[in-house]
Amino acid sequence: MSEVIVITSGKGGVGKTTTTANLGVGLAMRGKSVVLIDTDTGLRNLDLLLGLENRIMYDLIDVTEGRVPYKKALVRHKKYESLFLLPTSQVKDKMAVNPAQVVALCDELRKEYDYIIIDCPAGIEQGFKTAIAAADCAIVVTMPEISAVRDADKIIGELGRADKDNIKLVVNRIRPQMVQSGDMLDMDDINDILSIQCIGQVPDDEMVVTATNKGEPVITVESSLAGKAYRNVVGRICGEDIPFMDFPKEGFFTKLKRAFGL
Amino acid sequence: MKIFGKSEKTKDIARKRLQVVLIHDRANISPEVMEHLRDDIIKVISNYMEINQQDMEISLANDSDSVALVANIPVQKMKHDASIHR
Amino acid sequence: MNEGVVKFKGSRSGLQLVLEEAADFSAIEDEIREKLESGSNFFCKGTLIQVVSSSLSEDEKKKLSNLFHTHGVVMRAVAAEEAEPLPAEEPAAAEPPVEADSAVRDKDQSVQEMTVVNRTVRGGEEISSKSSILICGNVNPGAQIIAGGSIDIRGTCRGIVHAGAYGDTSAFVIADHLMPVQIRIAGLIARSPDHVEKSARAERASIKNGQIIIEPIER
Numbered sequence: 001m002s003e004v005i006v007i008t009s010g011k012g013g014v015g016k017t018t019t020t021a022n023l024g025v026g027l028a029m030r031g032k033s034v035v036l037i038d039t040d041t042g043l044r045n046l047d048l049l050l051g052l053e054n055r056i057m058y059d060l061i062d063v064t065e066g067r068v069p070y071k072k073a074l075v076r077h078k079k080y081e082s083l084f085l086l087p088t089s090q091v092k093d094k095m096a097v098n099p100a101q102v103v104a105l106c107d108e109l110r111k112e113y114d115y116i117i118i119d120c121p122a123g124i125e126q127g128f129k130t131a132i133a134a135a136d137c138a139i140v141v142t143m144p145e146i147s148a149v150r151d152a153d154k155i156i157g158e159l160g161r162a163d164k165d166n167i168k169l170v171v172n173r174i175r176p177q178m179v180q181s182g183d184m185l186d187m188d189d190i191n192d193i194l195s196i197q198c199i200g201q202v203p204d205d206e207m208v209v210t211a212t213n214k215g216e217p218v219i220t221v222e223s224s225l226a227g228k229a230y231r232n233v234v235g236r237i238c239g240e241d242i243p244f245m246d247f248p249k250e251g252f253f254t255k256l257k258r259a260f261g262l
Numbered sequence: 263m264k265i266f267g268k269s270e271k272t273k274d275i276a277r278k279r280l281q282v283v284l285i286h287d288r289a290n291i292s293p294e295v296m297e298h299l300r301d302d303i304i305k306v307i308s309n310y311m312e313i314n315q316q317d318m319e320i321s322l323a324n325d326s327d328s329v330a331l332v333a334n335i336p337v338q339k340m341k342h343d344a345s346i347h348r
Numbered sequence: 349m350n351e352g353v354v355k356f357k358g359s360r361s362g363l364q365l366v367l368e369e370a371a372d373f374s375a376i377e378d379e380i381r382e383k384l385e386s387g388s389n390f391f392c393k394g395t396l397i398q399v400v401s402s403s404l405s406e407d408e409k410k411k412l413s414n415l416f417h418t419h420g421v422v423m424r425a426v427a428a429e430e431a432e433p434l435p436a437e438e439p440a441a442a443e444p445p446v447e448a449d450s451a452v453r454d455k456d457q458s459v460q461e462m463t464v465v466n467r468t469v470r471g472g473e474e475i476s477s478k479s480s481i482l483i484c485g486n487v488n489p490g491a492q493i494i495a496g497g498s499i500d501i502r503g504t505c506r507g508i509v510h511a512g513a514y515g516d517t518s519a520f521v522i523a524d525h526l527m528p529v530q531i532r533i534a535g536l537i538a539r540s541p542d543h544v545e546k547s548a549r550a551e552r553a554s555i556k557n558g559q560i561i562i563e564p565i566e567r
Contacts, residue, residue, distance in 0.1 A: 048279070048283065051279075053279065053282070053283050053286075054282065054319075054321055057296070057297065090286075090287050150471055150489055150490055151471075153470050153471040153488045153489070153490065154470060154471040154472045154490060156470055157470030157471065157472055157473055158472075160470075192486075192504070193486070193488055193489075193506070195468055195486065209272075210272040212276070213272035213273055213275050213276035213279075214272050214275050214276075215275075215279065
């Protein structure tokens with residue numbers, strides 16, 4: 001049974017596109033067939049995170065306006081053969097696609113692929129409404145920071161009003177030291193306010209930056225804590241019961257070892 | 263980043279990728295034009311040699327002050343009896 | 349245009365609209381609509397207005413209520429003799445307004461109803477009611493609860509709450525954890541301190557001696 005998941009947040013910059021890329025690769029690593037759809041029309045980025053920016057021929061708008069069949073627009077991943085990207089246009093803007101078109105497209109995709117993951121743009125306007133239209137499930141990404149959590153709460157309300165009640169939470173960019181010293185909201189605070197099931201706690205990790213530089217999602221990096229957290233999220237999506245990681249507190253020697261690539 | 267190793271720094275990889283992407287974004291070459299360009303190139307070159315169309319890559323690249331069209335076309339066989347139309 | 353079939357008056361508790369008894373209803377409706385659409389922001393969203401008239405039929409009251417509602421204004425109709433005395437007529441009065449309100453409350457059936465919300469109210473949402481409101485859930489930052497009566501929150505209150513929005517100074521706000529951005533009761537406003545710790549006990553906010561005070565209560 002295919003599932004359409006939308007990755008949303010309200011606030012920009014909390015890690016929606018990073019999460020979309022990593023979940024896509026993670027599911028493909030497990031043999032699932034996955035299509036990732038970028039709906040941030042005009043400001044596309046999913047292609048960059050996957051390292052596929054050179055291979056784009058057609059985009060979402062070409063498909064929804066009927067110029068090409070979707071198969072022609074799908075870009076297959078370099079390494080994971082069951083992972084495909086449907087990029088969006090860098091030239092048009094979010095008014096170029098409407099919710100009905102996305103629903104029709106996803107109905108087609110459901111027939112062929114196990115997972116369809118939609119990267120939603122920031123905000124609550126047309127772009128958001130279009131991205132969530134076909135979703136069976138929504139994953140709200142947030143960070144332990146008050147404006148991000150406030151926007152996440154608003155977005156959860158908006159999802160509810162759009163009758164999307166299957167909502168899960170991923171908290172990104174957690175800094176365990178700061179949580180420890182009481183300078184960052186902890187998971188209890190966030191869960192108390194947002195009151196939805198948490199399926200991911202991803203630590204802030206410099207390797208996410210280098211991964212983006214290379215165009216290879218961090219989930220493929222064995223030694224990365226963020227990568228491990230994403231692997232766990234994928235496991236939970238597949239129904240496994242995985243306890244949340246206890247983040248080790250970094251001492252001086254740990255930092256030094258990491259600098260030497262050990 | 264490895265301190266003693268020789269692999270390329272990821273920031274340099276990022277910079278190069280960004281330069282390419284920005285050319286495409288700014289040049290605003292539509293995919294149709296790229297596709298026609300590709301087809302035309304295939305046609306012309308196929309007069310002289312047999313090429314592997316599947317693995318062919320065409321894109322725009324730049325260095326600090328110029329833009330170049332870069333084509334990577336694997337050649338399978340030369341055509342010795344090519345009829346060259348002039 | 350019929351000048352002055354509709355008069356707006358300010359009073360201690362808020363806005364009053366006095367209708368000329370003998371006036372034609374459609375003239376009244378037109379004038380109100382004109383004022384609402386004039387865009388002068390005279391009525392901000394959530395404003396409560398008392399409409400004073402003895403001669404409106406239920407149907408007419410409903411029409412006016414809907415008209416106000418489309419501009420975000422909540423209307424309550426009262427008969428002339430029950431309306432709060434205006435400052436010009438009773439400058440020294442301190443007690444009567446409160447009594448008038450309680451008298452009205454007993455007579456007016458709708459105030460006996462209570463609005464019940466069985467979920468968490470999220471940022472960006474607004475719940476308003478002429479009477480009291482019970483929330484079985486949290487009130488998150490960015491949410492607004494506006495009640496003519498009192499407010500009871502079975503959960504954590506972190507939003508903005510306004511009880512006694514008509515001027516009922518006996519209204520109160522209760523929550524399992526009272527940490528709102530702002531509490532308003534009748535015409536008074538209180539802001540929560542900058543560092544609020546989650547209190548262990550349920551608390552009630554009410555007006556005593558002209559101020560909003562917060563005291564712990566047993567549930």
